[in-house]
Amino acid sequence: MKDLLTTDFRNAPYWWDAAPLTESAGGALAPSYDAVIVGSGYTGLCAALTLARAGRSVAVFDKERPGYGASRRNAGFLGRTLKKSYIDLKAAKGAESAGAIYRDLMMAYDSTLAFIAEEGIDCHAVRCGRLIAATSAAHYADLERELAGMQADLGLPYSMLPRARLREEMATDLYDGGAVIPDLGSLHPGLYHGGLMTRALAAGVAIFGNCEVTAVEQAASKGERFRVITAAGPTRARDVVIATNGYTPKSLPWHARRVIPFVGYMAATEKLPPALLAKQLPHRRTVIDSNLDIDFFRPAPDSPRLLFGGATASGLQDPEAIASLLHARLRRALPDLADVKLSHVWTGQCAGTFDMMPHIGCHDGIWYGMGYNFAGVPMGSFFGLKMVMRYFAWKDARLR
Ligand SMILES: Cc1cc2nc3c(=O)[nH]c(=O)nc-3n(C[C@H](O)[C@H](O)[C@H](O)COP(=O)(O)OP(=O)(O)OC[C@H]3O[C@@H](n4cnc5c(N)ncnc54)[C@H](O)[C@@H]3O)c2cc1C
Numbered sequence: 001m002k003d004l005l006t007t008d009f010r011n012a013p014y015w016w017d018a019a020p021l022t023e024s025a026g027g028a029l030a031p032s033y034d035a036v037i038v039g040s041g042y043t044g045l046c047a048a049l050t051l052a053r054a055g056r057s058v059a060v061f062d063k064e065r066p067g068y069g070a071s072r073r074n075a076g077f078l079g080r081t082l083k084k085s086y087i088d089l090k091a092a093k094g095a096e097s098a099g100a101i102y103r104d105l106m107m108a109y110d111s112t113l114a115f116i117a118e119e120g121i122d123c124h125a126v127r128c129g130r131l132i133a134a135t136s137a138a139h140y141a142d143l144e145r146e147l148a149g150m151q152a153d154l155g156l157p158y159s160m161l162p163r164a165r166l167r168e169e170m171a172t173d174l175y176d177g178g179a180v181i182p183d184l185g186s187l188h189p190g191l192y193h194g195g196l197m198t199r200a201l202a203a204g205v206a207i208f209g210n211c212e213v214t215a216v217e218q219a220a221s222k223g224e225r226f227r228v229i230t231a232a233g234p235t236r237a238r239d240v241v242i243a244t245n246g247y248t249p250k251s252l253p254w255h256a257r258r259v260i261p262f263v264g265y266m267a268a269t270e271k272l273p274p275a276l277l278a279k280q281l282p283h284r285r286t287v288i289d290s291n292l293d294i295d296f297f298r299p300a301p302d303s304p305r306l307l308f309g310g311a312t313a314s315g316l317q318d319p320e321a322i323a324s325l326l327h328a329r330l331r332r333a334l335p336d337l338a339d340v341k342l343s344h345v346w347t348g349q350c351a352g353t354f355d356m357m358p359h360i361g362c363h364d365g366i367w368y369g370m371g372y373n374f375a376g377v378p379m380g381s382f383f384g385l386k387m388v389m390r391y392f393a394w395k396d397a398r399l400r
Pocket of ligand 1: 038039040041042043044061062063064066067068069070071072073074075076077078079211212213214243244245246247248249263264265266309347348349350351369370372373374375376377378379380
């Protein structure tokens with residue numbers, strides 16, 4: 001087993017090497033804020049930043065150090081599709097609804113990249129393209145049908161890659177061909193989150209790390225509708241946003257009942273000879289396979305390593321057992337890497353939903369965005385922004 005791990009192996013996200021978690025005390029707890037946000041990932045920080053720049057006083061609370069959740073643990077794939085098939089969605093809800101949902105996904109994707117560019121966040125954001133590798137001939141046919149449908153209705157580009165040509169994209173014979181989506185992207189999740197945090201702090205957001213919110217109670221007083229109980233004491237807020245996704249606690253029972261938490265597993269290889277890495281993914285695209293429980297691969301953006309993950313249903317907790325399982329997946333997909341060692345293995349909490357769709361809304365006056373089904377990099381960022389836009393639209397409507 002030890003042979004699989006480097007001598008400096010770490011049971012921590014690879015991303016934390018370049019973007020380590022920091023302590024954040026948030027200063028003295030104020031008696032009240034315009035808005036309190038629970039959770040300091042992309043959703044919470046995008047909402048906080050938007051509110052603070054609109055002149056609101058905002059406090060973000062995280063149970064752990066800021067960014068401890070999935071936002072500094074994910075694979076950094078930027079997409080604009082859902083687990084739910086577009087064709088199935090169209091059949092179930094009609095072309096108009098399916099089109100509206102997919103336009104939101106496209107807006108999430110485009111606005112995340114545009115925001116990163118406008119803000120100048122240095123997080124290796126690129127439109128590298130994605131390979132979707134089919135795990136069976138039937139999946140290949142389904143993939144072609146799905147992508148052809150999306151191209152016809154939404155104009156989204158793709159090209160099919162039959163099995164005989166798969167090695168143009170990946171050094172493997174495991175899959176029954178695949179499809180390339182040329183314009184999908186990737187980023188360094190830790191640096192993206194770090195950039196958001198710097199900007200939120202600069203905009204005046206108070207970020208309280210290691211400070212759990214244990215209850216959100218309706219308050220009777222005028223103007224301050226909520227009493228928020230935190231590990232640093234109670235405070236009041238006019239508005240509250242729940243942004244806890246896969247880490248949603250039982251103390252928020254309405255929200256916790258609506259998400260299905262599951263564990264995502266990832267690993268990084270040791271540094272590889274650049275030619276060996278280039279042979280595995282010659283176009284430096286992200287790769288997912290076509291299973292519901294996906295295996296996924298990408299080159300690290302900042303060093304010659306392969307990052308990969310999968311086996312979400314395995315239930316493993318021991319880092320060595322996770323390393324062993326992931327290494328077996330790596331060897332199976334990319335046999336040239338059978339002898340490479342792993343330098344990092346880590347896990348993170350994701351959130352599925354019963355309808356496989358992300359959810360945004362307001363319940364009992366409390367805003368929430370969650371249930372991203374493994375697409376929270378663009379969707380969490382977008383829902384943070386969208387919640388605030390909806391909130392202002394709703395307030396304006398009440399004032400009229
Ligand atoms: C291994 C892995 C790979 C992934 N890969 C991708 C990918 O490639 N592309 C993609 O789009 N998505 C991916 N995802 C999903 C994506 O990372 C998440 O959907 C996204 O980060 C969710 O962001 P968030 O801000 O909503 O929640 P998170 O970033 O998870 O933050 C929630 C925070 O809430 C805090 N919290 C919980 N309870 C409390 C409380 N009571 N008080 C205070 N704080 C609390 C937690 O400590 C946590 O920090 C992946 C996830 C994992 C785990």
